[in-house]
Amino acid sequence: MRHLYHHWLVPGARLARLVLGEKGLAAEMCAVTPWVRDESFLALNPAGEVPVLMEADGSTVAGTMAVAEYLDEVYPDPPLLGTEPRVRAEVRRLVAWFGDKFRQEVTEPLAGEKLLTRVMGGGTPDSRALRAGRANIHMHLEYIAWLTQANRWLAGPRLTLADLMAGAHLSLVDYAGDVPWDDHPAAKEWYMLLKCRPGFRPLLADSAPGLRPAPHYADLDF
Amino acid sequence: MRHLYHHWLVPGARLARLVLGEKGLAAEMCAVTPWVRDESFLALNPAGEVPVLMEADGSTVAGTMAVAEYLDEVYPDPPLLGTEPRVRAEVRRLVAWFGDKFRQEVTEPLAGEKLLTRVMGGGTPDSRALRAGRANIHMHLEYIAWLTQANRWLAGPRLTLADLMAGAHLSLVDYAGDVPWDDHPAAKEWYMLLKCRPGFRPLLADSAPGLRPAPHYADLDF
Incomplete structure (x- = not known):
């Protein structure tokens, strides 16, 4: 199962949720409090920020644009950046x-x-x-x-x-x-x-x- | 001729110069003072920020990541983002x-x-x-x-x-x-x-x- 580490008040994490939705991709939502130091979360993203996407195979993608562009590259339907x-x-x-x-x-x-x-x-x-x-x-x-x-x-x-x-x-x-x-x-x-x-x-x-x-x-x- | 609107103190504009250099692309450098209001520059980028890339045909690309990703898409040699x-x-x-x-x-x-x-x-x-x-x-x-x-x-x-x-x-x-x-x-x-x-x-x-x-x-x- 795919997981999205997010916080509802972080715009980049809201963007990740919207991109997942547009592409019809299911993900388990894991709420993180990014301003509270959490060693296990820092291991996923040393910047300590959301969003972080974890694919079913355990690989992770961290950061607003990294997640959005990754999702558009790997799941191109519908394309959210255009083709030209x-x-x-x-x-x-x-x-x-x-x-x-x-x-x-x-x-x-x-x-x-x-x-x-x-x-x-x-x-x-x-x-x-x-x-x-x-x-x-x-x-x-x-x-x-x-x-x-x-x-x-x-x-x-x-x-x-x-x-x-x-x-x-x-x-x-x-x-x-x-x-x-x-x-x-x-x-x-x-x-x-x-x-x-x-x-x-x-x-x-x-x-x-x-x-x-x-x-x-x-x-x-x- | 390609033009790059830039300011030497703006990191994103420095990045654009480095990307042009790695790809061996010539461009005329146009120094802009982004904190001084300039209507002709605002017509190129309503955000009033550098970098702005103008291709020889007059089309423009504005913004740090827009310019960097555009150059990597259109001039893929050498690839600066990887292929995977x-x-x-x-x-x-x-x-x-x-x-x-x-x-x-x-x-x-x-x-x-x-x-x-x-x-x-x-x-x-x-x-x-x-x-x-x-x-x-x-x-x-x-x-x-x-x-x-x-x-x-x-x-x-x-x-x-x-x-x-x-x-x-x-x-x-x-x-x-x-x-x-x-x-x-x-x-x-x-x-x-x-x-x-x-x-x-x-x-x-x-x-x-x-x-x-x-x-x-x-x-x-x-």
């Missing part, structure tokens, strides 16, 4: 946009402060970070609207890793109730399509004790 | 180790504070960051020694993107004179091999007015 190098380059550009830029400007200041800080037992969220994240998110939702104007998905007519990376991050911010969907109807329409995919269902079932999601979090029609 | 999915996964794990972990723990606290802050016109380096970077670097040099114990290069018997990403970062820290080579002879031996490659030469010629490299920076025998 320039399309793949555009997908990877957008993956970095959401995985780096959106993470720094939105996910960390909002979901990081409101969810991760609380789960890690830290204090109250930094109000300056929250203000920055709430200001920054508009540009990103406008960018999603602009990208999906001509195409159904972010990098073209097919769903790619770009949509899944964006969804991995946005779903966390949405859990915290901080996505102003009503101001961005085109981005909302794209997210609705994403949310309806069977592979998204496990993420919508996420819920932590004492830290409930926003009421509309799991609604397909929000 | 599990080897590629290990290369990508190590690329993320140096591109994320080493960057946060070493490059930013040392080269970031000593070089980038000065070039950007900021104040004096933060001495706590310098102390942290100088403490953190030992573990990474030990890891390089451990990885190269059985093999010549970081991910196996062949040079890969992992070595080039590590070199892109370490060369900046070395420019600042902050790599304790004498304490880490095995890591030094690996870096010596890397430094001798023709593709490394352009990086060793880097020099900024008023911000000279450490005396041994360009020496192949240091």
Whole structure:
């Protein structure tokens, strides 16, 4: 049996779950707390980070992009990066946009402060970070609207890793109730399509004790 | 003619130069100052970041991993990611180790504070960051020694993107004179091999007015 070591608050681990879902690959989910030192987990990934994928033969793949690209190479149906190098380059550009830029400007200041800080037992969220994240998110939702104007998905007519990376991050911010969907109807329409995919269902079932999601979090029609 | 938009202090842009060099691809180098807003450059990459590769036909590829993976797909000789999915996964794990972990723990606290802050016109380096970077670097040099114990290069018997990403970062820290080579002879031996490659030469010629490299920076025998 395949195993995925993950944490629900880590966007790269959410991406791995979405990729497994899109490809219809079963995996046993093993929750890890990456900020607590665990020698047995460090033996799987010396960086101490999730996601780590363990195949049935015991071989492991560690790290967000290593796992996502590995799954797309070994289980190419459906292809999530495209088959043409320039399309793949555009997908990877957008993956970095959401995985780096959106993470720094939105996910960390909002979901990081409101969810991760609380789960890690830290204090109250930094109000300056929250203000920055709430200001920054508009540009990103406008960018999603602009990208999906001509195409159904972010990098073209097919769903790619770009949509899944964006969804991995946005779903966390949405859990915290901080996505102003009503101001961005085109981005909302794209997210609705994403949310309806069977592979998204496990993420919508996420819920932590004492830290409930926003009421509309799991609604397909929000 | 191919163009590479880059900045000598940005590790991802250094990686792109190294990949071009390993593959023997000519490119005109266009220096960009990514922290100064430039509408014409934003048209090439809305994220405003380097590297951006422009092919002779005017098509562009933007972002560190998008450029590196694109070059390896379109110009596969020599392959820098390996041909077997599990080897590629290990290369990508190590690329993320140096591109994320080493960057946060070493490059930013040392080269970031000593070089980038000065070039950007900021104040004096933060001495706590310098102390942290100088403490953190030992573990990474030990890891390089451990990885190269059985093999010549970081991910196996062949040079890969992992070595080039590590070199892109370490060369900046070395420019600042902050790599304790004498304490880490095995890591030094690996870096010596890397430094001798023709593709490394352009990086060793880097020099900024008023911000000279450490005396041994360009020496192949240091």
